[in-house]
Amino acid sequence: MTAEKKVPAIEKADKIFKYLYYKDSATQSEISKELNIPKATTNRLLAVLTELKYLSFENKKYKLGEIFYFFSTKHERYTLIKNISYPYLEELSLKFKETFKISVLDEDKIRSIAKVESSDFIKISVSENAIFPLHAGAASKLLICQLSENRLNKLLDTTLPRYTENTITDREELKKELLKININKLSFDNMEHSKNIKAVAVPILDKKNRIIAAVSCPCFPDSLPDERATKIVKEMRKACDEISKRLDYFNK
Template sequence: MENKSKVPAVEKADRIFNYLYYNEAATQAEIARELNISKASVNRLLSLLLELRYLSIEDKKYSLGEKFYFFANKYERYTLIKNISRPYLEELSLKFKETFKMNILEEDKIRTIAKVESSDLIKIPVSENAIFPLHAGAASKLLICQLSNAKLDKLLEKTLPKYTENTITDREELKKELIKINSRKISFDNMEHSEKIKAVAVPVLNKNNRIIAAMSCPCFPERWNEERMGKIAKAMEKACSEIGKRLEYF
């Protein structure tokens, strides 16, 4: 019964991956012989895995391809950003008694990869690995503001989901907002994703001035005033600048 639930092609691919991981490289004949898989099956699998970049080939020998390294580096990059940013998030949270979080763009969604909640009893809770929409929220808008027009059209519907009365639901109107955000390198959420939460977000930039992450501070409206949020935003900008420099070092 257990064997019937397996997908033969996937199982064979898994065996090939494991074999190449431990042997680094091998010919098609060696893979077929060592794994006891028919030459025809190996030929079809290797061709497909090569096309999908799970494998690479040199001098007729196959090895694990760039897609594995992309997945590994992506995980390492997120872990690095998380570890470097956490002390800064803690310092900001202690100073301003607010919740601070670090967010990244992951394919078609925004993900929180690090957060430090306020020590106050009344606070805004945020789950680590929380997911947010692309078009609503300070960090969300900041993280998509440098995407091309074509990419935005691919990711965003013409009419976007409405969460509150302040949510921008027209794609073209959102694009105009994104141009301003990219110019200013700061983004605000005026209760666009939640009726009871405002927020400010600033970017972590690489050496080419590209946004690689966004630090945000969600805040209850009654705690929001221009002078206080200006101080918070300035402190966040300083922290993000230092985080960016440390990331460049690594």
Template sequence: MAKKEKSEYIIQAVSHALDLLEQFHDDVDELGVTELSKRLKLHKNNVFRLLATLESRNYIEQNKVTENYRLGLKTLELGQTFIKQMGLLRQSRPVLEWLVRECNETTYVAILKEFHIIYLDVVETDLTVRVVPRVGARLPAYCTAAGKVQIAYMTDEELANYLPSKEMKRYTPNTITDRDELKKYLAQVAQQGYAIDNEELDVGVKCVGAPIRDYTRRIIGAVSISGPSMRFTDERLEKELIPLVLKASEEISSKLGYHK
């Protein structure tokens, strides 16, 4: 079967919605349905349906006085997320490379998205036995070091809303699925400043992670070291890996403007 060009997969309605959003630029802060219809060369009814859809998701909002439309807060959130993530990646990459040179284990930077973490970047070890890179993968936060170290600083109310409403899935015999037990461990994480994944997501894999903060002191991600459990002994974790990941988190946070 011949491979199709990506342009053949374009959804026209989505393309029109993005065209609409792009009309708000430079000094153009508000536009009405008629003007948008002219600019987009679409019927007013189609423009109104696009606006209604975008407004329902807070990408567009209506000025109740002029009845014109303007960009909503969701577009600002997306822009800020992009800026933060790009800054995070740029500042963390050299630190990840330094970590690998120090311990020769695979290192990651991850962010929290809803109930999961997403690995944004990885620097691999050159050892034959290693953890498979998971950049872009969505993994449950409650059984990963990078996830636990981010949700550990949530308030009880935030954590209650955050944790899955259904029973937490058990991935290995070590997965913490009891809420009270998890909360107790998270309190310990918040106090010590790091979290450990003790074969809780994958049998044979351990990980240690520490939080990354920005200039507002908010946690925006985590740095972690991951590897086979046979190399992540309790002694090595205590004497080498935990101090290294804490130093890495402090370095990246400092680069992003955080000061204790």
């Protein structure tokens, strides 16, 4: 790394994290001495890192904080959902010759964590780990439909970005649709995010009936008439029920 790109405070924090990872815990004076960081600088860094929950302080010693546990468990949770869901996505894709994907609400965005694409030459392609907006798309609306009014207001602007002529751009209008989606546990995308792509999404629920992920099927409009959409939804619900049961088993 070139000198002009270095950020001294971040480099020192990085040293502290690595030191505590191997040491497990240490006092302020131990950290300052072992890492050759001035006492005053160490004091300021430890105070900020503790406030931000990167570190915890107990019995006059510092340890890595809960935010690292949050990062690691989130990755583990996504990996578990992906691994359990993948065979069901394959089965759905083989049966309907469509693309199916799993999405989650990741902080302030919708993230795709797994997908199985149609075997057809002409198909909807989705990148794994793709990011989608909160307000446009079947999976997106499903994943935010249980959020509180307060959180929705924080995440969504009063006027939302328009992607197609069908995008819902009014926050209050979107909230009305989210209420219906939460009641029915079913969401549709009528070419709201991408022109000429429709989609349907069904939730994966935990044992408290909270939506933790969404299985969705993006299709070309001609591939999703009402009758076929009903059949796809029925099979998606069966798959999501099985995924939910298996997740409950592993989360005991």
